[in-house]
Amino acid sequence: MSGLKIEPMKEPDKIINYWKKEKFTVACIVIFGLTFNNAIVLGPIYQGKLLDSIAGAESLDSVIRLAVSFVFLIGMIQLLRYFKRFYIRRFANNTSAVMKLMIYNNIMHKSLEALENEDIGNLMTRAVSDVDVCVEGMRKFTTELFDTGVLMVSYLVSMLAYDVKITVLSTLYIPIAMALAEKLKNVIYKYSASFRSKSSYIAGIVYDAIENAMLYRANGMEAQNGQKYNDDLEDLQSKAIKANILENSMQPVYNVIAMLGVITVIYLGGAKVIEGSWTVGIFSTYIVMFAAMANKASKAAKLFNSVQKSQVSWKRIKPYLAEYQSKDEASDIDNSSTELSVKNLSFCYPAAREPIIENISFEVDQGEIIGVTGPIASGKSTLGFSLLGLYPYIGSIRIDGKELKDYSEYERSMMISYLGHKPQLLSDTIYNNITLGNGKDINSVMEDVCFDIDLQSMPDGVDTLVGSSGIRLSGGQQARIALARTLLNKSKIIILDDPFSAVDMKTEERIIENLKANYKNSIIILISHRLTIFSRINKIIFLYSDKTAGYGTHNDLMKSSGFYAEIFNLQCMAGDNND
Numbered sequence: 001m002s003g004l005k006i007e008p009m010k011e012p013d014k015i016i017n018y019w020k021k022e023k024f025t026v027a028c029i030v031i032f033g034l035t036f037n038n039a040i041v042l043g044p045i046y047q048g049k050l051l052d053s054i055a056g057a058e059s060l061d062s063v064i065r066l067a068v069s070f071v072f073l074i075g076m077i078q079l080l081r082y083f084k085r086f087y088i089r090r091f092a093n094n095t096s097a098v099m100k101l102m103i104y105n106n107i108m109h110k111s112l113e114a115l116e117n118e119d120i121g122n123l124m125t126r127a128v129s130d131v132d133v134c135v136e137g138m139r140k141f142t143t144e145l146f147d148t149g150v151l152m153v154s155y156l157v158s159m160l161a162y163d164v165k166i167t168v169l170s171t172l173y174i175p176i177a178m179a180l181a182e183k184l185k186n187v188i189y190k191y192s193a194s195f196r197s198k199s200s201y202i203a204g205i206v207y208d209a210i211e212n213a214m215l216y217r218a219n220g221m222e223a224q225n226g227q228k229y230n231d232d233l234e235d236l237q238s239k240a241i242k243a244n245i246l247e248n249s250m251q252p253v254y255n256v257i258a259m260l261g262v263i264t265v266i267y268l269g270g271a272k273v274i275e276g277s278w279t280v281g282i283f284s285t286y287i288v289m290f291a292a293m294a295n296k297a298s299k300a301a302k303l304f305n306s307v308q309k310s311q312v313s314w315k316r317i318k319p320y321l322a323e324y325q326s327k328d329e330a331s332d333i334d335n336s337s338t339e340l341s342v343k344n345l346s347f348c349y350p351a352a353r354e355p356i357i358e359n360i361s362f363e364v365d366q367g368e369i370i371g372v373t374g375p376i377a378s379g380k381s382t383l384g385f386s387l388l389g390l391y392p393y394i395g396s397i398r399i400d401g402k403e404l405k406d407y408s409e410y411e412r413s414m415m416i417s418y419l420g421h422k423p424q425l426l427s428d429t430i431y432n433n434i435t436l437g438n439g440k441d442i443n444s445v446m447e448d449v450c451f452d453i454d455l456q457s458m459p460d461g462v463d464t465l466v467g468s469s470g471i472r473l474s475g476g477q478q479a480r481i482a483l484a485r486t487l488l489n490k491s492k493i494i495i496l497d498d499p500f501s502a503v504d505m506k507t508e509e510r511i512i513e514n515l516k517a518n519y520k521n522s523i524i525i526l527i528s529h530r531l532t533i534f535s536r537i538n539k540i541i542f543l544y545s546d547k548t549a550g551y552g553t554h555n556d557l558m559k560s561s562g563f564y565a566e567i568f569n570l571q572c573m574a575g576d577n578n579d
């Protein structure tokens with residue numbers, strides 16, 4: 001009984017492969033399932049023999065011998081049952097884990113565009129609860145294949161051996177219960193699908209409430225949201241009732257239909273006892289077998305309906321069960337020097353019709369800091385984003401002479417660090433937020449982002465917990481932790497999108513000096529609205545709203561662009577006034 005091994009699998013979108021993958025476990029289920037369900041038939045037979053032995057006033061010795069073997073038999077049957085259950089549970093646990101692993105991998109490798117279009121609540125429900133429902137259906141199916149299928153066959157064969165006519169006549173009602181369950185299949189499928197999709201919707205609302213809790217509270221929307229949530233819950237509840245009622249409440253009906261044959265058994269079996277061709281023990285054995293089989297038949301009918309329900313979940317998770325992908329970690333990066341050359345770069349978001357930036361050209365050498373600025377919505381962030389190479393672009397972006405799109409995803413992630421608008425802090429310590437588990441020393445990067453002073457007032461230092469999304473830190477602290485994370489690896493190209501918007505000007509100036517002094521092997525693309533430090537950096541790209549661009553040193557732009565000079569002078573004046 002080795003531990004669970006959770007490994008990727010081939011063709012995860014074919015449900016049969018989950019049984020094929022667990023060959024050993026499935027073999028154990030088959031062996032223990034067959035022996036248990038065949039042995040269980042011996043129970044009523046021994047019970048009947050015991051009854052006849054007592055009624056026939058046999059010796060006490062033989063009654064005790066029979067009773068002891070009966071108890072031993074029951075013990076053995078329960079032991080077989082234990083192993084059968086153990087392996088079925090193991091199959092279910094492993095299948096659930098592998099499905100979740102495959103879905104997780106799929107999410108991690110989904111294109112950004114596809115992820116942006118995902119409904120988070122829906123995705124979460126599919127990745128977790130739909131997997132559970134689906135695997136539960138697979139477990140029940142596997143269990144009942146033996147506990148119902150094999151057992152019914154065993155009982156039927158034994159009953160036929162006792163009397164063919166009684167068996168045929170008494171079991172005529174069983175197919176009726178099965179046919180009724182089959183008829184309800186489509187209704188159950190429809191209700192289950194509607195319940196699962198409402199459930200996803202509710203998960204989305206909860207996710208939204210967590211994400212935007214502050215916004216809703218600040219705007220006094222608790223009551224309004226609460227009422228809507230309540231209405232949705234009521235709707236969910238009514239869908240849940242519809243989805244479950246047919247599946248669960250029909251079992252007694254199936255049971256009554258299947259048990260109708262007991263009248264035949266009592267009538268014809270009783271006559272056989274009276275005429276002396278059956279003993280009371282045989283009659284008892286037969287009736288116990290019949291009742292057990294009728295009970296199993298009604299469970300089989302319910303099983304059809306449960307499997308139907310789990311098929312809804314399977315259909316929901318199937319699109320996420322793609323082949324396992326792993327990054328090729330081979331890399332051919334030249335770390336000796338860095339050069340960035342951008343020529344006629346145009347970029348259009350996949351969902352947009354027109355390019356946001358057009359024909360941008362510039363060249364940067366190692367150790368240089370390039371500022372990117374311009375009016376609102378002129379495409380500053382888009383330019384930074386396009387340099388990541390995550391989306392197709394027009395024109396050329398060459399790093400060390402090689403086109404960006406010709407580098408692998410892994411190589412790009414090794415060469416380029418990116419800090420976007422949001423700090424994206426994890427609910428963890430400062431240290432873990434910066435290293436993301438790579439174990440590196442962070443002392444120097446903490447000094448580079450001027451966080452060493454902040455740490456002095458934190459009793460737990462770098463082990464301070466930042467809270468959910470960094471809630472326990474100030475905006476400026478959050479921004480600098482995120483900046484430290486981006487700087488830590490001293491990547492060849494570092495793209496910083498508005499890193500100083502929450503940082504005061506003095507700290508901003510100190511950080512810029514640190515970047516100039518300590519990141520001489522990198523190229524830094526600094527996107528910012530604040531131009532006061534632009535006189536200290538190497539070159540500037542000024543994006544105009546009409547998609548043209550100015551490029552040069554600060555002094556060049558002060559002369560060539562009246563717009564740039566005006567913004568710079570205004571900001572310097574505002575800075576002076578603040579001082």
Ligand SMILES: Nc1ncnc2c1ncn2[C@@H]1O[C@H](COP(=O)(O)OP(=O)(O)OP(=O)(O)O)[C@@H](O)[C@H]1O
Nearest residue numbers: 349351352356374375376377378379380381382383
């Ligand atoms: N993912 C996207 N899909 C489609 N269009 C987008 C996307 N992101 C941004 N845009 C559009 O691109 C244009 C430029 O946006 P961008 O964020 O690059 O401007 P910006 O200069 O950084 O703006 P700001 O100064 O407000 O930060 C905007 O009109 C915006 O609507």
